[in-house]
Amino acid sequence: MVDVKLLGLWYSPASHKVEWALKLKGVKYEFIGENLQNKSPLLLEFNPVHKKIPVLIHNGKPICESSVIVEYIDETFEGPSILPKDPYDRALARFWDKFLDDKMGAVVNTFLHKGVEQEKGKEEVCEMLKILDNELKDKKFFVGDKFGYADIAANFVGYWLGVFQEASGVELVTSENFPNFCAWRDGYVNCSQVKEYMPLRNDLLAFIQAHASKT
Numbered sequence: 542m543v544d545v546k547l548l549g550l551w552y553s554p555a556s557h558k559v560e561w562a563l564k565l566k567g568v569k570y571e572f573i574g575e576n577l578q579n580k581s582p583l584l585l586e587f588n589p590v591h592k593k594i595p596v597l598i599h600n601g602k603p604i605c606e607s608s609v610i611v612e613y614i615d616e617t618f619e620g621p622s623i624l625p626k627d628p629y630d631r632a633l634a635r636f637w638d639k640f641l642d643d644k645m646g647a648v649v650n651t652f653l654h655k656g657v658e659q660e661k662g663k664e665e666v667c668e669m670l671k672i673l674d675n676e677l678k679d680k681k682f683f684v685g686d687k688f689g690y691a692d693i694a695a696n697f698v699g700y701w702l703g704v705f706q707e708a709s710g711v712e713l714v715t716s717e718n719f720p721n722f723c724a725w726r727d728g729y730v731n732c733s734q735v736k737e738y739m740p741l742r743n744d745l746l747a748f749i750q751a752h753a754s755k756t
Contacts, residue, residue: 566620638694
């Protein structure tokens with residue numbers, strides 16, 4: 542009997558952060574797709590505060606917020622460590638997770654909205670890319686020498702950002718402007734784990750294009 546359930550959305554990077562962690566740990570789980578326009582009683586029961594996905598339900602107990610869930614998975618289940626062992630590296634990984642999570646709204650505004658929201662989003666995204674371009678020079682991973690917590694958190698900029706850019710026609714990320722970030726991104730999307738765990742690019746592209754046409 543499955544005692545791990547995940548309430549999420551197939552196209553959500555936050556949901557995929559959690560799925561990625563579960564798969565790295567080899568945890569069997571049941572994925573329950575949500576509808577944000579008609580939220581299920583299960584979601585409202587287990588996340589009454591924010592009423593958002595993802596929600597992990599383990600032995601009947603809910604854990605909310607993707608970053609919190611990933612840390613819970615790392616501490617609860619056997620398997621490869623997701624967070625670094627070294628306290629300083631752990632702190633760095635959490636820093637980059639928070640930094641990237643805080644920029645998600647700006648990315649959405651840049652590629653899915655128009656007018657003032659889009660222009661403000663562009664400014665914030667370009668500033669984010671400058672920071673990442675500097676940070677990722679000659680680096681394959683955010684922290685240390687192996688794939689981990691911060692790299693899972695980077696799925697939004699490493700994978701989703703390129704799809705958003707293609708779907709919207711708004712081109713901000715180029716190898717001329719951000720060569721280090723682009724070199725890191727190219728390695729990221731070609732990583733075997735990314736290819737195995739991320740949604741199919743064409744499916745994601747079609748979904749975002751359809752959504753963008755309604756905004």
